[in-house]
Amino acid sequence: MFKCLKCGKCCLNTEMVLTPSDIRRIEKLGYVLEKFAVKSKDGLYKLRNINGHCYFFNKKTTSCRIYDYRPIGCRIYPLILLLDIKVITVDSNCPARSTVTLEDVIEKLPLIARVVEELKLNFDLSKVKIVL
Ligand code: SF4
Numbered sequence: 001m002f003k004c005l006k007c008g009k010c011c012l013n014t015e016m017v018l019t020p021s022d023i024r025r026i027e028k029l030g031y032v033l034e035k036f037a038v039k040s041k042d043g044l045y046k047l048r049n050i051n052g053h054c055y056f057f058n059k060k061t062t063s064c065r066i067y068d069y070r071p072i073g074c075r076i077y078p079l080i081l082l083l084d085i086k087v088i089t090v091d092s093n094c095p096a097r098s099t100v101t102l103e104d105v106i107e108k109l110p111l112i113a114r115v116v117e118e119l120k121l122n123f124d125l126s127k128v129k130i131v132l
Contacts, residue, residue, distance in 0.1 A: 002078070003099040008062040010077050010094060011054040018045040019118035022071040029069060044119065047071065072115050076108050081115070083123055088112065089131040105130055 018026075018037055023045060027033060036055040037045040048055045056065045064070055078094035081087075088105060090097040109125065116123045 001099065001101055002104045003096050005096045006062065007095060008053075008057065010074070010091070011057040011064065013049055013052055014047045014054040016047045016054070016071055016073045016077075017115075017119065018047065018071050018073075019115055021114075021118060022073075025069050026066060026071075029066060031066075072111050072118075076111050076115070079105060079108055079112070081112065081121075081123060083121060085129075086123065086127060087129045087131050100132055102130065102132065105132070 023033060023037070026036060033045070036048055038048050040046055053059060054064075056070070057063075058065050064074070078091045078097055078100060079088055080091050082089060090100045113125055115121070116125060
């Protein structure tokens with residue numbers, strides 16, 4: 001079972017993609033899209049970095065300011081999707097990556113499916129490989 005070390009490394013230099021529902025949920029909190037996100041060349045919104053960390057990361061407490069409302073991708077992490085080779089794997093930057101189990105992946109599959117659906121990704125979950 002994944003044992004998060006609460007190190008906050010995953011919130012540094014984030015490239016986390018936001019789904020439309022992430023954006024709506026965060027905007028409802030009063031945050032302005034152009035401030036907390038940047039639009040990448042592929043047209044997707046990603047979390048904005050400020051001084052090397054996510055806009056929502058509180059450096060003093062090493063915690064997320066919107067934890068209960070955080071993006072789906074942050075809930076899935078340290079699992080990542082490698083779209084080009086159709087693989088679900090664990091981010092090599094996570095110091096607790098070795099604690100991730102197949103059960104963790106199975107538990108997160110509904111969230112992964114939601115990201116795939118919301119972003120209309122070409123990623124058939126029935127054919128994907130899981131590499132831990
Ligand atoms: S939204 Fe929260 S959990 Fe996600 S990268 Fe930003 S600070 Fe970290």
